[in-house]
Amino acid sequence: MENKAHALIAGAFVLLVSALLALLALWLTRDNTQRDLYEMSTSEIISGLQPQALVRYRGVPVGKVELIGFDTKQKGNVLIRVSIDRSAPVTTSTFATVASQGVTGLGFIQLDDEGESAERLVPNDEDPPRIPLKPGLIDKLIKQSEVIFNQAEQASMRLNKLLSDENQQAVNVAVTQLSEAAGSLNRVAKGLEPTVATLPALSRETSVTLRAVKVASDEVAGTARRLNEKGGPIDKLAQGGAALAAGVETFSAATLPKLGEVADETARAMRQLRRTVNAVDDNPQSLIFGNGPPVPGPGEAGFSPNGAQE
Known part of the structure; x- marks a missing residue:
């Protein structure tokens, strides 16, 4: 009988301790935070996001995901219902993105606000207001992956075309021509070495000539100034x-x-x-006897057709 009594006492003690531990766990895990319901609707892929996933506001935990299902208001969209602490500054300009947590790949809801509005988003548990869900980094990468693959394929095709046999032959010809051109340049450089060696002396002679020209120019200028003074x-x-x-x-x-x-x-x-000379020639005696009376003309007394006086 005593063994049965001890077993009953031990069983009751175990039950009491278990009840106390359960009450302690409930007390420790109790959540007195008041939360409001909000919804998000998206046509994007939300792989990695699970119910009870965290909701963070700029990295600070402010709630959790309550439900993931299909949107009855917008056909084909995924509906996400979250509960967020009332103390979180959720405004009409707040938006959400699906982010990935560490190396585990578990998704969570990241809230952010660009400060465009200070008006608080009024909660309503009967018809929860909706927060815009924008594409996250993963969604952007998924969208851009096809474009990246297409560009990579085009680059590969161009590379194959560039490395075709004809282009390789053309490249070999070009390399050969460059080598020949380099050899020609080396020969030209060697031929120019004597000329290059004489350049310092030529430079000195040119300097002397320039100085002489400057002196002559100064002298000409001085002479011109003296001439114009x-x-x-x-x-x-x-x-x-x-x-x-x-x-x-x-x-x-x-x-x-x-x-x-x-x-x-x-x-x-x-x-x-x-x-006078003519008269002397005609009548030389006039130099001795004078000119005499003039010869009578026609109609005058003593006129003679032969020119002699009567």
């Missing part, structure tokens, strides 16, 4: 030219008219001298 040769030459012009003008205005008169007088004297 006031009282210099060019100034005196200009003054002499002006004086010569004035003398020519005076000669033209005063001397030339007088020379004209003298020339006229000389011409008259020459004509008179010519007549």
Whole structure:
């Protein structure tokens, strides 16, 4: 009988301890946080997201996923219902994305807000308001994967075309031509070595020549300045030219008219001298006896057709 009594006592103690542990677990896991229901609808793939997954607001846990199903309001969309702490700043501009957690690949809901609106999104558990669900990084990668694959395929086709036998032959020809051109350049370089060696001496001679040209240029400039100075040769030459012009003008205005008169007088004297010479030739005795009376003309007394006086 005692063994049965001890077994009953031990069993009751175990039951009591189990009940206490269950109550402690319930007390420790109790959740007094008030949450509001929100919904999200998307046509994107949400693989990796499971019920009871975390909901984070900029990395801070604020709720969990309550339900994942199909949207009856928008055919073909997936409906996600979440419960979010009332203390979370959910506004009308808040949006959600599906993110991946670490290396496990488990998905969670990431909330964010660009601050476009400060108006709080009013909760309603009977008809939960909807938060926009935008494509996440994984969705963008999935969408871009096809484009990336197409581009990779095009790049592969172009690479195959570039590495065709004809192009390889053309590349070999080009390489050969480049090699020949390099050899020609080396030969030209070797031929230019003597010329290059003389360049320093030529440069020095050119410098000396340039200095001599500069000195000559300075001397020419100095000579030009001296020639153009006031009282210099060019100034005196200009003054002499002006004086010569004035003398020519005076000669033209005063001397030339007088020379004209003298020339006229000389011409008259020459004509008179010519007549005198002619008269002497006709009547030489006039130098001794004079000219005598003039010969009578026709109709005058003593006129004779033979020219003799009667």
